[in-house]
Amino acid sequence: MPRFSAKDAFKHDDTPRLGVLVANLGTPDAPTAPALRTYLAQFLADPRVVEVPRLLWRIILHGIVLRTRPAKSARAYAEVWTDEGSPLLVISRAQTEGIAQRLHSRLEGPVAVELGMRYGSPSIPKALQTLRQAGAERLLVLPMYPQYSGATTASTFDALADELKGWRWVPELRFIGQYHDDPAYIACLAASIREHWEAHGRGDKLLFSFHGTPQRYLLDGDPYHCQCQKTARLVAQSLQLPDDAWQVTFQSRFGREVWLQPYTDKTVEALGKSGLKTLDVICAGFSADCLETLEEIQGENAEIFEEAGGGELRYIAALNDRSDHLDMLTDLILSHAQGWPEAGGGARGRRDTEETGELATAQGAES
Ligand SMILES: C=CC1=C(C)c2cc3[nH]c(cc4nc(cc5[nH]c(cc1n2)c(C)c5CCC(=O)O)C(CCC(=O)O)=C4C)c(C)c3C=C
Ligand SMILES: [Fe+2]
Numbered sequence: 001m002p003r004f005s006a007k008d009a010f011k012h013d014d015t016p017r018l019g020v021l022v023a024n025l026g027t028p029d030a031p032t033a034p035a036l037r038t039y040l041a042q043f044l045a046d047p048r049v050v051e052v053p054r055l056l057w058r059i060i061l062h063g064i065v066l067r068t069r070p071a072k073s074a075r076a077y078a079e080v081w082t083d084e085g086s087p088l089l090v091i092s093r094a095q096t097e098g099i100a101q102r103l104h105s106r107l108e109g110p111v112a113v114e115l116g117m118r119y120g121s122p123s124i125p126k127a128l129q130t131l132r133q134a135g136a137e138r139l140l141v142l143p144m145y146p147q148y149s150g151a152t153t154a155s156t157f158d159a160l161a162d163e164l165k166g167w168r169w170v171p172e173l174r175f176i177g178q179y180h181d182d183p184a185y186i187a188c189l190a191a192s193i194r195e196h197w198e199a200h201g202r203g204d205k206l207l208f209s210f211h212g213t214p215q216r217y218l219l220d221g222d223p224y225h226c227q228c229q230k231t232a233r234l235v236a237q238s239l240q241l242p243d244d245a246w247q248v249t250f251q252s253r254f255g256r257e258v259w260l261q262p263y264t265d266k267t268v269e270a271l272g273k274s275g276l277k278t279l280d281v282i283c284a285g286f287s288a289d290c291l292e293t294l295e296e297i298q299g300e301n302a303e304i305f306e307e308a309g310g311g312e313l314r315y316i317a318a319l320n321d322r323s324d325h326l327d328m329l330t331d332l333i334l335s336h337a338q339g340w341p342e343a344g345g346g347a348r349g350r351r352d353t354e355e356t357g358e359l360a361t362a363q364g365a366e367s
């Protein structure tokens, strides 16, 4: 068995394709404690996510966390689960399909698009192998995280590198690090807020709630916090909001450490206590709705707000498969694919037959 893997059934006249990997976090296979245990064991063992000395963390993870958290998280997932499955997976599939359709109609050359999840399935290794089988000799990776974080974007890179280091023929590679200040992305967020206001009236305050990370990651050089602030500031500017009409907070705290602040739940509670009537909340770091937006914000935080004496918390949906969002992501992919033949940057749309004739002869392959 060769040490490095290769595409099955190589044919000398295969047409090389641009491969696009749409990557996101991933989700459990079912809203049950056993499925959550499998998912959380993979997720929380990632050193990019939990930066604690390995031996110590392994003892805590297997001795405490994986004994208690799966059942609790399964109950939360059950509240948002749909007939088609987990919202994150259902929406990610629709996004991938929408991006693929747009790329097929806009690119000169052939393209293959696959969804790969960092944890759970469809996995990143599986998606990469499918792209290789489709002839993707150039690979563009879009992690669906607008703001770069080591915990998400770099972790996607790790999964990519882990798979590719076992390949004989590594594809040409481009990796989109972030798009937190892309004008088209800011315009999509602003449009979604305007539409929400047109449908429901303007709330008394707009909260931008981002997923948190330990504060330590920021102090150790992670750009995530700054990029979240910038996204919110640009959207607020685009909507011409006065400073007291909006605020940034961080949600989904995990463990006992200090995380990025101010915390969403504490802020929502304080705003409720202050007697605020309507609170609009947008989660501008999530490209797709998921447990953290639907259960935590639309569910849990809406209750916190009301119980504290506030009026109504109105959650503004993630950009999901809105057409302006998919158009924007397609433009982003195309701008990063500049200069590649399939993106119109060269003459070599098909493999040179003379060149591959030699290769096929050398391998004894059928011509
Ligand atoms: C333990 C530390 C965690 C860090 C750091 C973290 C960072 C982080 N996560 C997202 C996006 C998502 N996280 C989601 C779920 C989720 N996150 C953590 C923990 C950390 N995340 C856990 C344990 C879970 C699972 C649910 C639970 O048990 O609470 C999700 C939702 C997935 C879904 O299936 O719907 C997303 C999306 C970002 C963007 C981020 C850092 C920037
Ligand atoms: Fe998370």
Ligand SMILES: [Fe+2]
Pocket: 252, 291, 292, 296
């Ligand atoms: Fe949560």
